[in-house]
Amino acid sequence: MNRFDRAMAILLLLRNSKLPLSAAELARRLEVSKRTIYRDVDALAEVGVPVYAEPGRDGGFKLMEGYFISPIAFSVGEATSLLIGLALLDRLRAKPFANELEMARQKLLAVVPDYLHDILRQAEQLIGFEDLPYDVFHPEPPAAETSLSELSEAQVITVFLQGILERCAVEIGYFSPYSKARRNYVLSPNGIIWDRNHWYLVGQRPNTSPSLWRADRVMSITRHPQPIRDPSPFYVADWLGRKWLDEAIRNWAEMSPVVIRMTPAQAERLQRDWYYGHAEFETIAPDAILMRFGEGNQAWVFELLRWLGHGAELIEPHAWREAFIAEMQAIVTTYHAD
Template sequence: MQRFERIIAILLYLRTSERISAQALADRLGVSRRTVYRDLDLLSGLGVPLYAERGRNGGIQLMPGYFLPPVTFTRDEAMSLVSGLALLGSLGALPFAADLDAARRKLLAAVPEDLRITLATAERVLGFETPPDDVFHPERALPARQHAGPPLPAILSRFAEAIFQRRAVHLRYSSPYREQ
């Protein structure tokens, strides 16, 4: 992780937690405690108001009232990002596991509290399964009928909205390859 990335990560950790120790930051960032102190000195020199308290319950925190300039996402943009992160996570993208978690933290830190609660709920209820091996080879017993319903993006959008709002969906399914 480059220094700039660490600085941003430290700011995000400090923004989303009450107080955190230098050792906890070092562990999360995969660097030494001394490196964390150098990064904190840089932040302080840049005018970020930090407060440190020694002792068993001590740690570093941002002074009350300090905030980062907001990155604004619409509700749908944030939901899209949460969905994408969940999909990548379900693929077992192990080389990117830490990056996915960092992106998730950045997203949650960048949205208002009410949207943060909605996104947390969506994360709990949203999941992706691995598709079956024959997903691209449907039965060809009958010629495919034309799909007369709404377009696929509209259908998926309706399902996503229902998932995020935790509403039931009633549907009627008919296969284009079977007479039903």
């Protein structure tokens, strides 16, 4: 084993060991003398590797916590896949660890051979990602004047992720465009989800189940001294598929119930929608289905009814029926104007 291979072997052994490794143990594993180990460790330190010695009976050499050993070789496919991932992250509206993103790309390009470097540079020019288009059928409340900038949203994600990695609580100031109010919460951070151009924080208040918090509505976020002891296992896969919308729409339906009668074909189309697909659909006749969901904005419900067209009937709120009839009559009048 030459000196370079031996130095890399020492790095890998230290990186993969939770306990310090003595010079004697390293010498035994690599079948060299302790003097050779000391010389190799000194060489690693001279080139900037953060290796240090812990004294004591159980002491030995360790790498500084968090030190990352860069790969020394990539195939074209491996390096391209990593660059595609970085390019996709770069296209997100709010990027966690935004300052580190470009440095990671440069480090990746720096460790590949020159011929591969040129190929990967070309890949960056040829591979792109479109932004998610605006969803005209699912409008959102206008952003509050006090909402954060996109850069601040990226910082929110970064601090929240740091809380996950360091197992520390965070305190957020959260603004709801529905209640028009800001409230502060102390959360144990569990995970994050990217969905339809928005980041969602999955966090848990004391003695409650985890909840979702939209990152662009977080007005402030700081570390909190509250300790997190024995966190419950969290699997983000349990939250994918927008399962949280099932309960949310049921709650909204209790506050602002909307019921629409429609044909099976219309119901089948809506059940494929990312949002309306989580509403309640009940078959009441071979040719009729009731859809139940929650919505307090009359204009948005009328837009859905116009899109559904013939075969759809607003059942509840009954008080909205006259207004919708008047709107339909106005449309008919427009067509008879000539």
